[in-house]
Amino acid sequence: MFIQKTKIDERMRSNTRHAAAIWLGVTQILLAGVIFYRLYALGQPDAEVRDFQAVLAISIFGYLALQLILGGVMPVPTWRGAVAVYVALTSVIVAVCLIVYGWPKPEEWASTWLPVLAGPALFLCGYVLVARLGQWLVERQIERMSE
Amino acid sequence: MNGIYYIQIMATQIPLNRLKLARVAAGLTQAELADRVGVTRQTIGLIEAGGYNPTLKLCLRLAQVTHKTLDELFWSQGEE
Numbered sequence: 176m177f178i179q180k181t182k183i184d185e186r187m188r189s190n191t192r193h194a195a196a197i198w199l200g201v202t203q204i205l206l207a208g209v210i211f212y213r214l215y216a217l218g219q220p221d222a223e224v225r226d227f228q229a230v231l232a233i234s235i236f237g238y239l240a241l242q243l244i245l246g247g248v249m250p251v252p253t254w255r256g257a258v259a260v261y262v263a264l265t266s267v268i269v270a271v272c273l274i275v276y277g278w279p280k281p282e283e284w285a286s287t288w289l290p291v292l293a294g295p296a297l298f299l300c301g302y303v304l305v306a307r308l309g310q311w312l313v314e315r316q317i318e319r320m321s322e
Numbered sequence: 323m324n325g326i327y328y329i330q331i332m333a334t335q336i337p338l339n340r341l342k343l344a345r346v347a348a349g350l351t352q353a354e355l356a357d358r359v360g361v362t363r364q365t366i367g368l369i370e371a372g373g374y375n376p377t378l379k380l381c382l383r384l385a386q387v388t389h390k391t392l393d394e395l396f397w398s399q400g401e402e
Contacts, residue, residue: 182360182361182362184360184361184362184365185361185365185376185377185379185380186361186362186364186365186368186374186376187362187365
């Protein structure tokens with residue numbers, strides 16, 4: 176026999192998961208590097224890196240969402256907590272945007288104020304939904320296994 | 323605490339063990355023990371050296387094969 180049969184045990188499975196997580200991070204960093212290189216070194220327009228940005232966003236948020244769902248232990252904020260986080264997050268984004276771009280003209284509000292105000296709200300809603308789904312799945316699994 | 327959440331990273335302390343003594347007492351080599359519990363020889367070597375934290379399932383299997391109890395095989399630091 177030229178090839179020896181390899182036994183896959185729990186340590187190797189754990190190492191595989193560890194390696195996958197590390198390499199996912201490396202891939203995301205490289206992808207971000209490609210986006211920055213194209214935008215700022217090659218001077219390509221934003222529209223030409225939209226596909227890379229979409230892949231990077233799906234990769235990062237998909238990973239976080241899966242962690243939340245599978246873990247089922249991430250903190251789920253109360254309504255007051257979520258509002259406080261929203262106000263803090265939006266204030267920081269508004270402050271940075273005003274410093275960098277200045278006050279927008281009224282005809283630009285749909286493309287300036289709207290994403291700045293709706294973006295953090297969508298992000299928080301998504302987080303709460305996914306975290307609650309994760310908790311619900313784990314609780315259901317515990318109930319089913321305790322029966 | 324209301325409204326304040328903490329993310330606590332749990333310490334992964336590897337339990338101490340007497341696996342090597344138990345294995346030798348049972349007259350088994352690392353490879354034989356590995357075969358009987360369904361893991362690789364390297365995994366047994368790492369557990370004996372304290373370099374790998376085995377799952378409870380594997381601990382139970384090791385205790386069964388070496389005819390020891392879990393308490394006799396594994397314990398945590400500060401507990402003798």
